[in-house]
Amino acid sequence: MPHILIVDDEKAIRKSLREILEYEKYTVDEAADGAEAIEKIKENAYDLVLCDIKMPKFDGMEVLETALASNADVPFIMISGHGTVETAVEAVKKGAYDYISKPPDLNRLLISLRNALDKQSLVTQTKVLKRKVTKNREIVGDSPAIKKIKDTIDKVAATDARILITGENGTGKELVARWIHEKSHRANGPLIEVNCAAIPSELIESELFGHEKGAFTSAIKQRIGKFEQANGGTLFLDEIGDMSLAAQAKVLRALQENKITRVGGDKDISVDVRVIAATNKDLNREIDNNNFRIDLYHRLSVILMHVPSLNERAEDIPMIAERFVHEICEDYGITRKIITPKAMAELQQIQWSGNIRELHNVIERLVILSEQKITETEVQNYVVGNKSKANTLEDIFEKYDKFQEFKDFMERVFIEFKLQKNGWNVTKTADEIDIQRSHLYNKIEKYSLRRD
16 A cells, blocks of 8 residues: 655644545655654655645755655655645655645545556556666666766777676676677677577577578578677677587687678678687686687687675665665565665675676565564574575585585485484384385495494
């Protein structure tokens, strides 16, 4: 149900408006003057504000300007007993949705209120759809590292220089690549993305360069590759460090000659493509291990950009978290929720191994599970507790490089737990975990398990 704030220094008017709006099933708050109104707007997310103009401390115009400066989405309906045409025009110019004279006509007030809420709903839906279609979000943050990235984007976007973006998983390397494309002269051309880690090595060449009909068993028709699809635009090669050496050689040729050859073909095809690559790996180490071509590295890294981890720019967390809360509440069609200062401080103390991606998931969890205000208690219950468990698992994962070693460890822990739970009754344990008793004895011997 929409949440409305009534701002008026006359108690009788506030009471009358409250009764009318609550009868119409709206949730209502009150503020007796402009200063109180500004505080409440900062602390709560309102769907609409009914605001008197002539008030002590701050008048309605000042409340309007201050509120819209921090939250441009909340609609204002101004009400006044000293109204003139000039006042109404000034209020609308400053961002008010409507202006109503006192005493307000009930039908006019309710119609204006519903129209304002309907318009706001349409604006919100449009923003959500546009965000889903474009996939382009703003790079949020004021830390020195983020300012440096924005400055570098502005400098290199207008050129055709190849760019290598490095950084941990979830830091926003794809977003940086998108903004480079959006600010370049190729913005009207396509931005084609390829996740090199998600494509099997035997298919990566076909994916990048295309193939001719009959090139291999399943090639039943000609396929246009990503390089050709990106002609006149930008090709974003994500996780370039996971590309096979064979594919790297062909990419190198494409970058050197601006030509490609489809798999199974013998014709050179000219392409005009700007390549932006990204990786979470240390490519210098991969070169030392003979997993990455040094000549390709030099071709890709004309401009090097490093995206810092979220832990390296904790001062940006409040701004990013507020943005996520706003977007998630819009997506779910619910009243915007507020993160309290103590809760925000808790979020800044967390070690974010998953970076921006993890923070988004955590904020979504908090929005779903919390009440109107997200407090430090919710952060402790729904984030910090889960993080401690997750970190324990991460420590285990980091400990083992080979799958079989990890599998043996987990099997040992599982069997030992079940044996202790059943008082070392081997028959009962074998039945419970559904293996033969002789097999369980072999496992006990293999892992040198002993009863305390």
